Amino acid sequence: MKFAAAYEQCRDSVYGYLTYMTRDETLAEDLSQEVFLRMFLHLDKFRGEASVRTWGLRIARNVFLSYAKRKKPVLLEEKEWEEVPDGSRSQPEEEALKKEKAGEIHRCLMCLSEQERTILLLRDFEELSYEEIGRIMGFTPEVVKSRIYRARQKFRRIYEGGTN
Protein backbone atom coordinates (compact mmCIF):
# COMPACT_ATOMS: atom_id res chain seq x y z
CA MET A 1 0.00 0.00 0.00
CA LYS A 2 1.38 3.40 -0.98
CA PHE A 3 1.23 6.26 1.48
CA ALA A 4 -0.44 8.56 -1.06
CA ALA A 5 -3.34 6.10 -1.47
CA ALA A 6 -3.69 5.60 2.27
CA TYR A 7 -3.69 9.37 2.77
CA GLU A 8 -6.44 9.89 0.18
CA GLN A 9 -8.63 7.26 1.86
CA CYS A 10 -8.15 8.62 5.37
CA ARG A 11 -7.80 12.37 5.00
CA ASP A 12 -11.37 13.51 5.68
CA SER A 13 -12.13 10.71 8.16
CA VAL A 14 -9.12 11.45 10.32
CA TYR A 15 -9.50 15.20 10.12
CA GLY A 16 -13.26 15.02 10.75
CA TYR A 17 -12.90 12.72 13.72
CA LEU A 18 -10.23 14.93 15.28
CA THR A 19 -12.24 18.08 14.58
CA TYR A 20 -15.22 16.66 16.45
CA MET A 21 -13.05 15.34 19.26
CA THR A 22 -11.12 18.58 19.83
CA ARG A 23 -13.61 21.17 18.56
CA ASP A 24 -10.60 23.08 17.30
CA GLU A 25 -9.75 23.04 13.59
CA THR A 26 -6.15 24.18 14.06
CA LEU A 27 -5.53 21.53 16.68
CA ALA A 28 -7.27 18.92 14.53
CA GLU A 29 -4.96 19.83 11.65
CA ASP A 30 -1.92 19.56 13.90
CA LEU A 31 -2.97 16.17 15.26
CA SER A 32 -3.84 14.97 11.74
CA GLN A 33 -0.24 15.72 10.72
CA GLU A 34 0.95 13.43 13.50
CA VAL A 35 -1.53 10.73 12.45
CA PHE A 36 -0.29 10.79 8.86
CA LEU A 37 3.32 10.74 10.02
CA ARG A 38 2.60 7.63 12.09
CA MET A 39 0.80 6.05 9.15
CA PHE A 40 3.82 6.80 6.96
CA LEU A 41 6.24 5.34 9.52
CA HIS A 42 4.24 2.15 10.10
CA LEU A 43 2.83 1.55 6.65
CA ASP A 44 4.99 -1.57 6.27
CA LYS A 45 3.32 -3.06 9.37
CA PHE A 46 -0.19 -2.58 7.97
CA ARG A 47 -1.24 -6.11 7.02
CA GLY A 48 -4.62 -5.27 5.53
CA GLU A 49 -6.66 -7.17 8.13
CA ALA A 50 -8.86 -4.11 8.50
CA SER A 51 -9.51 -1.28 6.05
CA VAL A 52 -6.99 1.55 5.82
CA ARG A 53 -9.64 3.92 7.17
CA THR A 54 -10.14 1.75 10.28
CA TRP A 55 -6.38 1.63 10.78
CA GLY A 56 -6.06 5.39 10.30
CA LEU A 57 -8.89 6.08 12.74
CA ARG A 58 -7.33 3.81 15.31
CA ILE A 59 -4.10 5.79 15.05
CA ALA A 60 -6.12 9.01 15.19
CA ARG A 61 -7.78 7.89 18.42
CA ASN A 62 -4.43 6.98 19.96
CA VAL A 63 -2.94 10.32 18.92
CA PHE A 64 -5.94 12.16 20.35
CA LEU A 65 -5.84 10.23 23.64
CA SER A 66 -2.13 10.74 24.13
CA TYR A 67 -2.45 14.45 23.32
CA ALA A 68 -5.46 14.91 25.61
CA LYS A 69 -3.84 13.03 28.50
CA ARG A 70 -0.66 15.08 28.25
CA LYS A 71 -1.89 18.53 27.28
CA LYS A 72 -5.66 18.89 27.65
CA PRO A 73 -7.28 16.37 30.00
CA VAL A 74 -10.40 18.50 29.81
CA LEU A 75 -11.03 17.02 26.33
CA LEU A 76 -11.57 13.63 27.94
CA GLU A 77 -14.18 14.83 30.38
CA GLU A 78 -17.91 15.15 30.03
CA LYS A 79 -19.01 18.77 30.15
CA GLU A 80 -22.19 20.46 31.24
CA TRP A 81 -24.14 22.06 28.40
CA GLU A 82 -23.42 25.54 29.76
CA GLU A 83 -19.68 24.89 29.91
CA VAL A 84 -19.29 24.30 26.18
CA PRO A 85 -18.72 27.56 24.32
CA ASP A 86 -21.05 28.21 21.41
CA GLY A 87 -18.75 29.00 18.49
CA SER A 88 -21.53 30.06 16.11
CA ARG A 89 -22.45 33.13 18.19
CA SER A 90 -19.21 34.89 17.34
CA GLN A 91 -19.78 34.49 13.58
CA PRO A 92 -21.93 36.66 11.25
CA GLU A 93 -25.62 35.91 11.72
CA GLU A 94 -26.24 34.24 8.35
CA GLU A 95 -23.29 31.95 8.67
CA ALA A 96 -24.13 31.28 12.28
CA LEU A 97 -27.62 30.16 11.31
CA LYS A 98 -26.21 27.91 8.63
CA LYS A 99 -23.93 26.27 11.08
CA GLU A 100 -26.33 26.31 13.97
CA LYS A 101 -27.30 22.69 13.80
CA ALA A 102 -23.75 21.55 13.35
CA GLY A 103 -22.76 23.69 16.27
CA GLU A 104 -25.46 22.23 18.50
CA ILE A 105 -24.42 18.71 17.63
CA HIS A 106 -20.84 19.61 18.31
CA ARG A 107 -21.74 21.02 21.70
CA CYS A 108 -23.75 17.91 22.54
CA LEU A 109 -20.85 15.70 21.59
CA MET A 110 -18.59 17.61 23.94
CA CYS A 111 -21.03 16.79 26.74
CA LEU A 112 -20.35 13.08 26.23
CA SER A 113 -17.40 11.16 27.56
CA GLU A 114 -14.46 10.49 25.25
CA GLN A 115 -15.58 6.89 24.70
CA GLU A 116 -19.17 7.86 23.97
CA ARG A 117 -18.05 10.60 21.59
CA THR A 118 -15.69 8.27 19.78
CA ILE A 119 -18.18 5.45 19.48
CA LEU A 120 -20.89 7.78 18.13
CA LEU A 121 -18.54 9.42 15.67
CA LEU A 122 -17.23 6.12 14.41
CA ARG A 123 -20.73 4.78 13.87
CA ASP A 124 -22.76 7.79 12.79
CA PHE A 125 -20.08 10.05 11.28
CA GLU A 126 -17.60 7.56 9.87
CA GLU A 127 -20.28 4.90 9.29
CA LEU A 128 -18.08 2.03 10.37
CA SER A 129 -19.40 -1.45 11.15
CA TYR A 130 -19.57 -2.80 14.71
CA GLU A 131 -16.59 -5.05 13.97
CA GLU A 132 -14.49 -2.14 12.73
CA ILE A 133 -15.41 -0.01 15.74
CA GLY A 134 -14.55 -2.95 17.96
CA ARG A 135 -11.11 -3.16 16.35
CA ILE A 136 -10.45 0.51 16.96
CA MET A 137 -11.70 0.61 20.53
CA GLY A 138 -10.81 -2.89 21.66
CA PHE A 139 -14.41 -4.07 22.29
CA THR A 140 -16.46 -6.98 21.00
CA PRO A 141 -19.21 -6.07 18.47
CA GLU A 142 -21.88 -6.80 21.12
CA VAL A 143 -20.31 -4.35 23.55
CA VAL A 144 -20.04 -1.78 20.75
CA LYS A 145 -23.71 -2.23 19.95
CA SER A 146 -24.90 -1.66 23.50
CA ARG A 147 -22.57 1.30 24.02
CA ILE A 148 -23.77 2.95 20.85
CA TYR A 149 -27.34 2.52 22.07
CA ARG A 150 -26.54 4.16 25.39
CA ALA A 151 -24.48 6.95 23.78
CA ARG A 152 -27.29 7.79 21.34
CA GLN A 153 -29.82 7.94 24.13
CA LYS A 154 -27.60 10.20 26.17
CA PHE A 155 -26.88 12.38 23.13
CA ARG A 156 -30.59 12.81 22.40
CA ARG A 157 -31.34 13.67 26.03
CA ILE A 158 -28.67 16.38 25.97
CA TYR A 159 -29.67 17.62 22.51
CA GLU A 160 -33.33 17.91 23.39
CA GLY A 161 -32.54 19.50 26.74
CA GLY A 162 -30.07 21.94 25.20
CA THR A 163 -32.13 23.13 22.27
CA ASN A 164 -35.41 23.45 24.17
Added chain:
Amino acid sequence: MDEQRIEIPKVVYQGEDRKLKERVSKFKSGSFRIAVFTVVGCIMGAYSHIYTSVGFLPIKVILAIPYKINEAIYVSIIGTDSTKQNWYWNFTEFFPHSIIATFLAEVCTTILIGGAIYGSLAYFSGDKRVFTLGRYMKFGAVWCAVILTAVGASYFVNAKAVYDNENLKGDPVFTVVNSEGRGCGIGGGEDGNSVKEIFYSELEERAVARDFKGELPLRIVFDSVRYCVCGVNYEKQYLVTEKGRTYHISAEFAQIIRRYEEEGVMMPEGVGIEIIK
Protein backbone atom coordinates in the same frame (compact mmCIF):
# COMPACT_ATOMS: atom_id res chain seq x y z
CA MET B 1 -32.21 -1.30 20.40
CA ASP B 2 -32.20 2.25 19.15
CA GLU B 3 -30.86 1.96 15.63
CA GLN B 4 -31.78 5.44 14.47
CA ARG B 5 -28.62 7.23 13.56
CA ILE B 6 -27.71 10.70 14.65
CA GLU B 7 -27.18 13.06 11.75
CA ILE B 8 -23.67 14.33 12.24
CA PRO B 9 -22.68 16.80 9.51
CA LYS B 10 -19.77 15.80 7.30
CA VAL B 11 -16.47 17.57 7.80
CA VAL B 12 -14.25 17.91 4.75
CA TYR B 13 -10.71 19.18 5.00
CA GLN B 14 -10.58 22.48 3.13
CA GLY B 15 -6.87 23.21 3.45
CA GLU B 16 -3.99 22.11 1.25
CA ASP B 17 -2.84 18.50 1.37
CA ARG B 18 0.71 19.79 1.70
CA LYS B 19 -0.23 21.07 5.15
CA LEU B 20 -1.49 17.71 6.42
CA LYS B 21 1.55 15.95 4.96
CA GLU B 22 3.95 18.52 6.37
CA ARG B 23 5.40 16.23 9.03
CA VAL B 24 5.85 13.44 6.52
CA SER B 25 7.88 15.68 4.24
CA LYS B 26 9.85 17.01 7.22
CA PHE B 27 10.54 13.43 8.23
CA LYS B 28 11.81 12.56 4.75
CA SER B 29 14.16 15.54 4.52
CA GLY B 30 15.30 15.07 8.13
CA SER B 31 16.02 11.39 7.58
CA PHE B 32 18.13 12.23 4.56
CA ARG B 33 20.08 14.76 6.62
CA ILE B 34 20.60 12.21 9.40
CA ALA B 35 21.86 9.66 6.86
CA VAL B 36 24.33 12.16 5.40
CA PHE B 37 25.56 13.24 8.85
CA THR B 38 25.88 9.60 9.90
CA VAL B 39 28.03 8.74 6.89
CA VAL B 40 30.19 11.83 7.48
CA GLY B 41 30.37 10.89 11.18
CA CYS B 42 31.54 7.39 10.27
CA ILE B 43 34.27 8.86 8.07
CA MET B 44 35.26 11.21 10.91
CA GLY B 45 35.36 8.20 13.21
CA ALA B 46 37.55 6.25 10.80
CA TYR B 47 40.09 9.10 10.70
CA SER B 48 39.70 10.19 14.30
CA HIS B 49 43.09 8.76 15.27
CA ILE B 50 44.79 11.54 13.30
CA TYR B 51 43.33 14.24 15.53
CA THR B 52 46.67 14.80 17.23
CA SER B 53 48.30 15.85 13.98
CA VAL B 54 45.54 18.27 12.96
CA GLY B 55 46.30 21.90 13.76
CA PHE B 56 42.94 23.57 13.13
CA LEU B 57 41.17 23.41 16.48
CA PRO B 58 37.51 22.88 15.40
CA ILE B 59 38.50 19.96 13.12
CA LYS B 60 40.74 18.62 15.86
CA VAL B 61 37.82 18.63 18.30
CA ILE B 62 35.40 17.08 15.78
CA LEU B 63 37.87 14.29 15.08
CA ALA B 64 38.88 13.78 18.69
CA ILE B 65 35.38 13.28 20.11
CA PRO B 66 34.76 9.75 18.70
CA TYR B 67 38.32 8.75 19.50
CA LYS B 68 38.15 9.93 23.09
CA ILE B 69 34.75 8.36 23.72
CA ASN B 70 36.06 5.10 22.32
CA GLU B 71 39.11 5.36 24.54
CA ALA B 72 36.89 6.08 27.53
CA ILE B 73 34.74 3.00 26.85
CA TYR B 74 37.61 0.59 26.36
CA VAL B 75 40.37 1.92 28.56
CA SER B 76 38.65 3.75 31.39
CA ILE B 77 35.28 2.04 31.77
CA ILE B 78 35.92 -1.60 30.88
CA GLY B 79 39.68 -1.92 30.64
CA THR B 80 41.71 -3.77 28.04
CA ASP B 81 44.72 -6.07 28.04
CA SER B 82 46.99 -3.10 27.36
CA THR B 83 45.86 -1.54 30.64
CA LYS B 84 46.87 -4.74 32.43
CA GLN B 85 50.36 -4.94 30.99
CA ASN B 86 52.95 -7.22 32.41
CA TRP B 87 56.64 -7.01 31.85
CA TYR B 88 56.41 -8.72 28.47
CA TRP B 89 54.39 -6.03 26.83
CA ASN B 90 55.19 -2.60 25.69
CA PHE B 91 52.35 -2.08 23.24
CA THR B 92 49.70 0.57 23.11
CA GLU B 93 47.03 -1.46 21.28
CA PHE B 94 43.79 -2.07 23.16
CA PHE B 95 44.15 -5.80 22.64
CA PRO B 96 47.82 -6.74 22.14
CA HIS B 97 46.86 -10.41 21.81
CA SER B 98 44.67 -9.99 18.77
CA ILE B 99 44.92 -7.80 15.71
CA ILE B 100 41.28 -8.50 14.87
CA ALA B 101 40.06 -7.47 18.33
CA THR B 102 42.21 -4.35 18.17
CA PHE B 103 40.80 -3.54 14.72
CA LEU B 104 37.25 -3.97 16.03
CA ALA B 105 38.00 -1.83 19.06
CA GLU B 106 40.13 0.93 17.58
CA VAL B 107 38.65 1.26 14.10
CA CYS B 108 35.16 -0.28 13.87
CA THR B 109 33.88 1.00 17.21
CA THR B 110 35.25 4.48 16.56
CA ILE B 111 33.50 4.54 13.18
CA LEU B 112 30.22 3.56 14.85
CA ILE B 113 30.65 6.12 17.62
CA GLY B 114 31.34 8.81 15.01
CA GLY B 115 28.18 7.81 13.11
CA ALA B 116 26.10 7.82 16.28
CA ILE B 117 27.32 11.22 17.50
CA TYR B 118 27.03 13.12 14.24
CA GLY B 119 23.80 11.30 13.31
CA SER B 120 22.39 12.42 16.65
CA LEU B 121 23.44 16.01 15.93
CA ALA B 122 21.45 15.87 12.70
CA TYR B 123 18.53 14.33 14.61
CA PHE B 124 18.37 17.20 17.07
CA SER B 125 18.62 19.80 14.33
CA GLY B 126 15.43 18.43 12.75
CA ASP B 127 11.81 19.52 13.27
CA LYS B 128 11.04 19.09 16.97
CA ARG B 129 7.50 17.87 16.26
CA VAL B 130 8.82 15.05 14.07
CA PHE B 131 12.15 14.23 15.66
CA THR B 132 10.91 14.06 19.21
CA LEU B 133 12.82 12.95 22.27
CA GLY B 134 10.66 9.84 22.46
CA ARG B 135 11.63 8.83 18.93
CA TYR B 136 15.26 9.71 19.66
CA MET B 137 15.23 7.19 22.51
CA LYS B 138 14.62 4.46 19.92
CA PHE B 139 17.23 5.93 17.56
CA GLY B 140 19.75 6.14 20.42
CA ALA B 141 18.89 2.67 21.69
CA VAL B 142 19.61 1.17 18.27
CA TRP B 143 22.97 2.93 18.13
CA CYS B 144 23.80 1.82 21.68
CA ALA B 145 22.94 -1.77 20.76
CA VAL B 146 25.14 -1.62 17.64
CA ILE B 147 28.07 -0.07 19.52
CA LEU B 148 27.74 -2.48 22.43
CA THR B 149 27.66 -5.37 19.98
CA ALA B 150 30.93 -4.16 18.45
CA VAL B 151 32.45 -3.71 21.92
CA GLY B 152 31.23 -7.16 22.95
CA ALA B 153 32.54 -8.69 19.73
CA SER B 154 36.00 -7.21 20.29
CA TYR B 155 36.16 -8.58 23.84
CA PHE B 156 34.89 -11.95 22.63
CA VAL B 157 37.46 -12.12 19.82
CA ASN B 158 40.19 -11.15 22.28
CA ALA B 159 39.06 -13.72 24.84
CA LYS B 160 39.07 -16.40 22.14
CA ALA B 161 42.53 -15.29 21.01
CA VAL B 162 43.87 -15.47 24.57
CA TYR B 163 42.28 -18.91 25.02
CA ASP B 164 43.81 -20.18 21.78
CA ASN B 165 47.16 -18.66 22.71
CA GLU B 166 47.09 -20.46 26.04
CA ASN B 167 46.49 -23.70 24.17
CA LEU B 168 49.19 -22.80 21.64
CA LYS B 169 46.77 -23.37 18.78
CA GLY B 170 47.46 -22.21 15.27
CA ASP B 171 50.29 -21.65 12.84
CA PRO B 172 53.12 -20.07 14.85
CA VAL B 173 55.99 -17.77 13.95
CA PHE B 174 58.58 -17.35 16.71
CA THR B 175 60.64 -14.38 17.74
CA VAL B 176 63.06 -14.37 20.64
CA VAL B 177 62.69 -10.92 22.12
CA ASN B 178 66.13 -9.64 23.01
CA SER B 179 65.47 -5.96 23.40
CA GLU B 180 62.66 -3.53 22.99
CA GLY B 181 61.45 -3.55 19.40
CA ARG B 182 64.09 -5.96 18.25
CA GLY B 183 64.22 -9.66 18.08
CA CYS B 184 65.48 -12.62 16.23
CA GLY B 185 62.79 -14.67 14.60
CA ILE B 186 62.00 -17.45 12.25
CA GLY B 187 59.32 -16.61 9.75
CA GLY B 188 57.27 -18.61 7.32
CA GLY B 189 58.36 -20.73 4.40
CA GLU B 190 60.20 -24.04 4.58
CA ASP B 191 62.53 -22.87 7.36
CA GLY B 192 59.64 -21.77 9.49
CA ASN B 193 57.78 -24.99 8.84
CA SER B 194 60.76 -27.01 10.11
CA VAL B 195 60.78 -25.05 13.36
CA LYS B 196 57.03 -25.49 13.74
CA GLU B 197 57.42 -29.24 13.36
CA ILE B 198 60.18 -29.23 15.95
CA PHE B 199 58.08 -27.05 18.28
CA TYR B 200 55.01 -29.26 18.15
CA SER B 201 56.91 -32.58 18.07
CA GLU B 202 56.94 -33.20 21.83
CA LEU B 203 54.78 -30.34 23.02
CA GLU B 204 52.71 -31.45 25.99
CA GLU B 205 51.12 -29.64 28.91
CA ARG B 206 52.96 -30.72 32.03
CA ALA B 207 53.34 -29.32 35.52
CA VAL B 208 56.91 -28.26 36.21
CA ALA B 209 58.69 -26.35 38.94
CA ARG B 210 59.47 -23.07 37.23
CA ASP B 211 62.89 -21.51 37.20
CA PHE B 212 62.10 -17.86 36.51
CA LYS B 213 65.74 -16.82 36.05
CA GLY B 214 66.23 -19.20 33.21
CA GLU B 215 63.17 -18.08 31.21
CA LEU B 216 63.69 -16.22 27.96
CA PRO B 217 60.83 -14.23 26.45
CA LEU B 218 59.63 -15.82 23.22
CA ARG B 219 57.03 -13.97 21.20
CA ILE B 220 54.77 -16.21 19.18
CA VAL B 221 52.49 -14.94 16.41
CA PHE B 222 49.73 -17.41 15.59
CA ASP B 223 48.03 -17.34 12.19
CA SER B 224 49.47 -13.84 11.63
CA VAL B 225 46.73 -12.29 13.83
CA ARG B 226 47.29 -13.50 17.40
CA TYR B 227 50.20 -12.53 19.60
CA CYS B 228 51.53 -13.86 22.84
CA VAL B 229 54.78 -13.76 24.75
CA CYS B 230 55.80 -16.97 26.47
CA GLY B 231 58.74 -17.76 28.67
CA VAL B 232 61.07 -20.55 27.56
CA ASN B 233 63.52 -22.33 29.80
CA TYR B 234 65.78 -24.45 27.62
CA GLU B 235 67.59 -25.98 30.57
CA LYS B 236 64.44 -27.49 32.02
CA GLN B 237 62.80 -27.86 28.60
CA TYR B 238 59.58 -26.07 29.31
CA LEU B 239 57.54 -23.19 27.95
CA VAL B 240 55.26 -21.11 30.12
CA THR B 241 52.32 -19.14 28.75
CA GLU B 242 51.24 -15.71 29.91
CA LYS B 243 48.73 -17.20 32.30
CA GLY B 244 51.25 -19.62 33.73
CA ARG B 245 50.39 -22.85 31.92
CA THR B 246 53.53 -24.90 31.46
CA TYR B 247 54.33 -27.12 28.50
CA HIS B 248 57.15 -29.56 27.98
CA ILE B 249 59.15 -28.78 24.81
CA SER B 250 61.39 -31.04 22.78
CA ALA B 251 65.13 -31.08 23.35
CA GLU B 252 65.58 -29.96 19.77
CA PHE B 253 63.46 -26.85 20.26
CA ALA B 254 65.23 -26.12 23.55
CA GLN B 255 68.47 -26.38 21.62
CA ILE B 256 67.29 -23.70 19.18
CA ILE B 257 66.67 -21.34 22.06
CA ARG B 258 69.99 -22.20 23.71
CA ARG B 259 71.79 -21.59 20.44
CA TYR B 260 70.13 -18.21 20.22
CA GLU B 261 71.26 -17.22 23.68
CA GLU B 262 74.81 -18.45 23.23
CA GLU B 263 75.46 -17.37 19.65
CA GLY B 264 72.91 -14.61 19.11
CA VAL B 265 71.26 -16.39 16.20
CA MET B 266 68.24 -18.60 16.09
CA MET B 267 69.38 -21.13 13.58
CA PRO B 268 69.11 -24.84 14.02
CA GLU B 269 70.83 -27.10 11.53
CA GLY B 270 69.40 -26.52 8.08
CA VAL B 271 67.13 -23.71 9.18
CA GLY B 272 67.55 -20.13 8.01
CA ILE B 273 67.06 -17.03 10.12
CA GLU B 274 65.31 -13.73 9.86
CA ILE B 275 66.46 -10.76 11.86
CA ILE B 276 63.71 -8.38 12.90
CA LYS B 277 64.92 -4.86 13.56
